[in-house]
Amino acid sequence: MNQKRDASLSREQPPWLFAAAIAATAPHALAQPLWLTAFAAVLFAWAGWLWWEDRRLPGRWVLMVLTVAGNLAILAEYRTLFGREPGVALLVMFMALKLLEVRHRRDAVVVVMLAYFLLLTHYLHSQEIAVGLWLIVALWLVTAALTRLHAGPIERRENLRLAGTLLLQSLPMMLVLYLLFPRISGPLWGLPEDAHTGRTGLSERMNPGSIAELVTSGEVAFRVRFDGPPPARRLLYWRGPVLEDFDGTTWQRSSRRLTEEVVQADGPAITYESTLEAHGQRWLLALDAPLALPEGASLDGRLAAIVARPIDSRQRFRLRAATAFRFNLQEAPATLTDNLRLPTAGNPRARALAREWQRQARAPEELVDLALRHFNREAFHYTLRPPLLGRDAIDDFLFRSRRGFCEHYASSFVFLMRAAGLPARVVSGYQGGEFNPLDGYLVVRQSEAHAWAEVWFAGRGWTRVDPTAAVAPERIEQGIVSALPAGEPLPAFLLNRADWLRDLRHRWEAVNNTWNQYILGYDGERQRQFLSQLGFINVDWRLLATLLGIAGSGVLATILLLNLWHRPRLDAARRLWRRAQRRIGLNCAPQETPLAFAERVRRTDPALAPAVDAVVRHYLLARYARTDPEHLAALRAAVNRLPRRRIV
């Protein structure tokens, strides 16, 4: 590769690089710090201006200073240069700086490679359909920049068409690779700390307001497809962390190890497949009560299913559950004691009320009834915007504000039960879900986040009690939207009750879900399923490599054939010209022009000359004045007028 190969760029080439750079970096503009967007925009504009004015690019030391300054700024912003966000920021900065030193094709190629790389980084933020579509356009532009560098002088439209053709011809091979390339799941090494940011979901602590905050998000938590008909909505309790330790304001998960659960199913088993969105924790959010778990998952002693590693990407699990069940008829005394424990002081009025109930009740079950009746009869309100509570939060809620969300009810109920001597604990999770009739998936959103209680009776085991149902039964029967009064800060699309809008939303979500399940969710497992449908039982990498080789060669051969196979095609005029020569049994020699041929005929065969003259005239017009189709018709007529002769 000598110097000449790295020729300087022509005047028309840089705009393509600008377009590619903008297409690759623009979607990051909103996600990254404002100063970086401004920095990149200024450098882009500068490079563009220099090109427009045809000025010299800045010297090396200017770029050096800018690079150092940019690196320091990124270091100051993120405190590191490694990891996902700073990495993307560095790429954006390098891209902007590289545009200021694009002198040779070598530099331009680096810009294109950076652009390809940046396209990949967009998927770190989102892999939605819209992002996919935008990136197709961006990919087209970047590829057009690459072809503009290597195809010599070429018009704009022609270049776009070239890049488009190349991409279209690459699609079959991409499909083969996508389907058959052995998929490795999971990270290859520990991801940087910021790999999964901005994940919403349940936490292992609950204070007043923490669930209400979650509920205002319309994000999908998970999607479920039942093998049989879906159970009634009021039975859909998806169990997350069970919270046993209470310090007066916050409920926390206890780290104590418990013995294995004993679950007896009292009803039919329900099998289903759950697709969890990434929430960064280990909760499987299984339907109560789980009977069978997927490989690698286990129960934590409190009937909450967990997996070995945090769920950092969308994952699918197959589970079995029974909604009617009995759970731990025998419970360790230590556990029961733990679930009676309360802070030594605080909330005196609640304790007094509990003692009062304890005196009244003849059986533990009656305690529960008393409490639920209390919530039902007194003027309790279900709202997402409860007033702030004072130091004795339970007292304040029970006797003063009486406005609260599920966590307030669950928390005060468990407090009352413990104070009355009944082992009780808070269970957090999700309740309900929205059934999408279009694709048969039940969608459970963050807005379905819920907290309820569990009390232990001798002879009945742990029994679910949902105090929210006593205050707002619609929450359990119909969902959060019906239960809340108007004006609550729920996502707008949830509040809208118009049928056609809901239908539209269902459609969109069904499309999204298909995208998630079959395109984004195509993993090693799906790959095995797909191949087993084709009749391959033992799918290992050797089989995949063989299939990939066969299918890949097939596709490549097809592309080769399509591109290289060429049927030598004569145009109509030349075909007629040949026919004319056959007809009169004379050949126009290779070095002879048609006019010379006519001259020869005039000398050797004067009788034939007029007809041949006409053919030659029309042939020349048809071939060299192609715009007029009449010439071709005239030629055809002239050829047909020729006398038929055989070569003697």
Place this chain on the structure above:
Amino acid sequence: MRPIDRLQELIFGKRSDGEAPIVLDRRRIFILPSRTGLLYALALLVMLIGAINYNLALGHALVFLLASLGLTGMVHSFRNLHHLRLLPGRVAPVHVGETAEFELTLENDRPYARRALVFTAVAGLPVNAAVDTNGRTTVAVPVPAQRRGWLALPPVRLDTRYPLGLFTAWSQLRPAMRCLVYPSPIFTPLPASRPLPNGSARHGEGGQEDFAGFRERQPADSLRHVAWKASIRQGDERPLLIKEFAGGSDSELCLDWAATDPALPAETRLSLLAGWVIDAGQRQLAFALALPGVEIPSASGREQQRRCLEALALYPA
């Protein structure tokens, strides 16, 4: 010559293509990833690892699409050369120190344009070309002429990185083409005409030649030959006039090897002679050329000039 070319020569021999048209079939076209292609492959590998690590389904799709794009680009690189016809064309003679241009006509009988074709005969002197759909074009491959005599066209490397620059497809062309290289001329005053041997009797008869008329002065004409009186009659604005003499049959301009300084190297003497030949040719004089063993009788015109320069070019060193 690059090692790859040398290896190619070793394997495929160095048979000349003769004067026939060259059709680039698949056995003549070679293709390898370029440096950009290797960089691209490396970038894809890193991207694939990233896609696996962060579990990006669309990242996989992007990497696979880009990998396929590379392969498609390879097919198109090959296609850019495939079935291209090259016809050896004309070569104009040059002087030592100039650049010979070997013309090749490219014929494209396929329904797609061929772009970004690079012809290189001598490293550092590439020439770009493109051929339209079903079109033809001529490309002049430059080769610096360093020695007089016949200059054969060295193997021409035709390569292309179209369309993505990821692969270099190339072919070695060895058309039998040669260019005549004249000595580089050194311009000195023409030697004096010398009388013909049989015209010696007329020598001393006063006027050397018969006056035939005037012609406009050219920069090469000596001021001694200017017809001053005639020029003045013409007025200020006109160029000076030169008296022309017809005949000259009794004396001739002979550009003789012997007339050059024997102390000079042979090549310099040839250069001096070449300078005279060009000078005399430009003045449209009749002249003869005498070299040891080569005699070219007196004549004038372009053909005479060409013949003499050819004799000088091919004069054995």
